Amino acid sequence: MSQSSDPEPAFDLPEHSEGIRVDRELLNATKPYREESAARSWWYVGSTFALMIASLTIAGVVSWWPLRTVFSVLGGLLMVRCFITFHDYLHGAILKGSRLAHWLFITYGALALTPTRSWLASHNYHHGHVGQISEASVGAFPLITTRMWRASTPWQRFAYRAQRHPLVVLLSYPIVFGLNITLIPLLRAPRKHLDSLVALISHFGLIAVLRFLGGFSLVFFVILLPMTIASAMGCYLFFAQHSFRRMQIASPEAWTFYRAALESSSYMKVNPVLQWFTGNIGYHHIHHLNSRIPFYRLPEVMAAIPELQAPLTTSLAPRDISDCFRYALWDEEKQRMVTYREAGQGA
Numbered sequence: 001m002s003q004s005s006d007p008e009p010a011f012d013l014p015e016h017s018e019g020i021r022v023d024r025e026l027l028n029a030t031k032p033y034r035e036e037s038a039a040r041s042w043w044y045v046g047s048t049f050a051l052m053i054a055s056l057t058i059a060g061v062v063s064w065w066p067l068r069t070v071f072s073v074l075g076g077l078l079m080v081r082c083f084i085t086f087h088d089y090l091h092g093a094i095l096k097g098s099r100l101a102h103w104l105f106i107t108y109g110a111l112a113l114t115p116t117r118s119w120l121a122s123h124n125y126h127h128g129h130v131g132q133i134s135e136a137s138v139g140a141f142p143l144i145t146t147r148m149w150r151a152s153t154p155w156q157r158f159a160y161r162a163q164r165h166p167l168v169v170l171l172s173y174p175i176v177f178g179l180n181i182t183l184i185p186l187l188r189a190p191r192k193h194l195d196s197l198v199a200l201i202s203h204f205g206l207i208a209v210l211r212f213l214g215g216f217s218l219v220f221f222v223i224l225l226p227m228t229i230a231s232a233m234g235c236y237l238f239f240a241q242h243s244f245r246r247m248q249i250a251s252p253e254a255w256t257f258y259r260a261a262l263e264s265s266s267y268m269k270v271n272p273v274l275q276w277f278t279g280n281i282g283y284h285h286i287h288h289l290n291s292r293i294p295f296y297r298l299p300e301v302m303a304a305i306p307e308l309q310a311p312l313t314t315s316l317a318p319r320d321i322s323d324c325f326r327y328a329l330w331d332e333e334k335q336r337m338v339t340y341r342e343a344g345q346g347a
Contacts, residue, residue, distance in 0.1 A: 021307050023258045030290040033301045034093070041094040044296060045085045045101070049108075052078035059221040060214065072221040076229030077277045082108060083234055084279025084295055090120055091291045110202040112227070113177040115195040118185040128257075130242060130288060131249055131264025133330060137163055137180075141239055143249070146331045146343040161340070164243070164328050172235035173228045233278075236321075241266045241284040244314040245323040245337055249330045261288035267302075267311035274316070285311045 021029055055075035059068050086105050088094045095101035109116050126139030135142050135156075141164055149157065162168070168175055186196035210218045248263035250256070268282035275282060283298035286308055293301060302308050314320045327337035 021305075023256070026305075026307055027258065027289060029305055029307075030286070030293060030301055033297050033304075034290065034292040034294075036094055036294045036297075038095065038098075040296065041294060045095070045104070048078060048081045048085060049104070052082055056222050056226060059226075060210075060218055068217075068221045069225075072225045073229060075222075076226035076233070079112070079226055079230035080233050080237075081277050081279050083112070083114070083230065084281055086112075086114070087123075087281075088279075088295050090116060090123070093292050093294045110195070110199040111206060112230075113173075113182045113199055113203050115182055115185075115193065115199040117193055117195050118181050121185075122181070127288065127291060131247075131260030132252070132255060133249065135160070141243060143243065143328075143330060146329050146333075146338060149329050149340075149343050161328075164239075164325065166325055169235045169239055170232050171228075173231035176235055177231055237268070237278060237281055240314050240321070240324045241268060241281075243324055243328070243337075244312070244320070245327045246312045246314070247337060248312070248335070251332075258289065261285055262308075263312065265312075266314045269313055269315040 052075055055071045055078055059071035059075055062068050062071070085094065086108055089096075089101055089105050106116065108114075109119065122139035124139075129138075130140070133143055133145055133148070134140075135144055135148070142160060144152075144160065149160075152160070182196045182199050185193045186200070190197070207219055207223055210222055242265060244266050247266065250259050250263065262285050265285045265288040267285055270278065270282050279295045280298040281287065281295070283302055286293065286298050286301050287295075289308075290301075314324065326339050328340060329338050329343050330336075331338045331343070
């Protein structure tokens with residue numbers, strides 16, 4: 001398995017000074033924080049996976065359904081944190097070169113319907129094209145302008161709205177992970193995506209074994225419920241951090257890697273408990289500026305670098321969640337995100 005190369009921008013832009021670091025100068029300021037502590041990384045990875053396995057085991061063996069539900073939900077939340085460690089490993093931010101980590105995350109990716117080849121291809125594309133207008137959904141949800149929306153056919157509008165619908169996020173376990181990340185790449189290029197076949201066999205093989213051992217209830221509390229929670233939560237975090245009301249989209253001529261990181265990626269405000277379960281992924285503007293920074297050092301970076309302390313924000317407040325889905329089009333004239341209704345009124 002090859003990890004993400006995540007190349008830094010190959011271009012140098014003029015650096016504006018007067019005490020404020022921008023562009024490559026700001027990127028360089030984050031580089032010291034790429035250094036990881038292997039012991040610290042293993043502690044976070046090992047403890048998270050141990051807690052997840054323990055929670056799902058309890059959810060599988062206890063008989064009282066309220067307690068099973070509690071531990072199943074807890075297992076789902078811990079899956080989110082496990083995924084962040086998997087995500088960081090593939091970025092080369094933690095445990096790079098470790099054979100043990102390699103097999104741990106290969107196994108996790110297979111069981112969690114996240115084969116590494118298709119995930120890396122789509123996610124690396126996302127990092128290289130974040131903040132760009134695109135009708136395609138390669139590595140991200142599509143985002144088009146109001147002008148493109150008005151020129152779209154009814155079917156194109158339906159397809160666009162469907163891809164950005166809350167139900168896609170809620171059902172991301174079968175739709176995003178089962179179909180988009182695993183099955184479709186396998187069908188398109190079987191030889192290239194044999195790890196997708198392994199993932200399908202592993203995931204559904206585990207379901208079959210649990211069904212045989214304990215019936216549907218065992219499958220539900222150990223696999224279906226926690227996977228649904230983890231997939232929906234992870235998918236929404238990804239969606240909201242690149243599709244929020246206050247985000248900015250640069251024109252193709254003005255787009256830069258640096259600008260996209262700071263203006264088209266959000267800082268998600270969450271409480272300390274959710275910050276722990278989500279592995280600091282809310283510091284998304286910093287992650288996009290330098291994806292080699294270990295997840296546990298992201299708060300340290302924000303605290304140390306003033307230029308990163310006034311990001312565009314979103315949150316898990318109901319109003320912000322609603323806005324992330326409602327504000328779905330970029331208006332080039334107004335230079336802001338707008339709703340479908342606003343786009344129609346401007347026609």
